[in-house]
Amino acid sequence: MTSKGKGNVTLELDARPIQPRSEDTSTNHAPSREEIRRRAYEIYLERNGLPGDALDDWLRAERELQKVALFKRGWNRVEQGRHPDSEDGD
Numbered sequence: 531m532t533s534k535g536k537g538n539v540t541l542e543l544d545a546r547p548i549q550p551r552s553e554d555t556s557t558n559h560a561p562s563r564e565e566i567r568r569r570a571y572e573i574y575l576e577r578n579g580l581p582g583d584a585l586d587d588w589l590r591a592e593r594e595l596q597k598v599a600l601f602k603r604g605w606n607r608v609e610q611g612r613h614p615d616s617e618d619g620d
Contacts, residue, residue, distance in 0.1 A: 561595035569595055 561569075569591035570584070577583070 561592065561599060565595055566591045 566588060570587040573587040573590055574584070577587075
């Protein structure tokens with residue numbers, strides 16, 4: 531069952547937690563629309579499905595996922611610094 535919320539955000543009752551595609555998200559810092567949609571729906575459920583805040587849910591989801599992508603990119607750089615894959619053996 532789905533219903534339309536404000537701002538044409540489709541809400542699904544059987545949404546599952548997001549499993550971000552780390553290679554896509556961390557590379558370009560841009561979560562996919564699907565990832566944002568799912569996280570926005572999770573936020574909607576967290577506030578007991580009360581109507582009227584679809585845009586706020588979407589923007590919050592987008593911010594959260596962008597922060598996760600930036601963190602992962604930074605973490606990957608740290609990990610690469612600790613475990614260099616260089617051919618010169620350094």
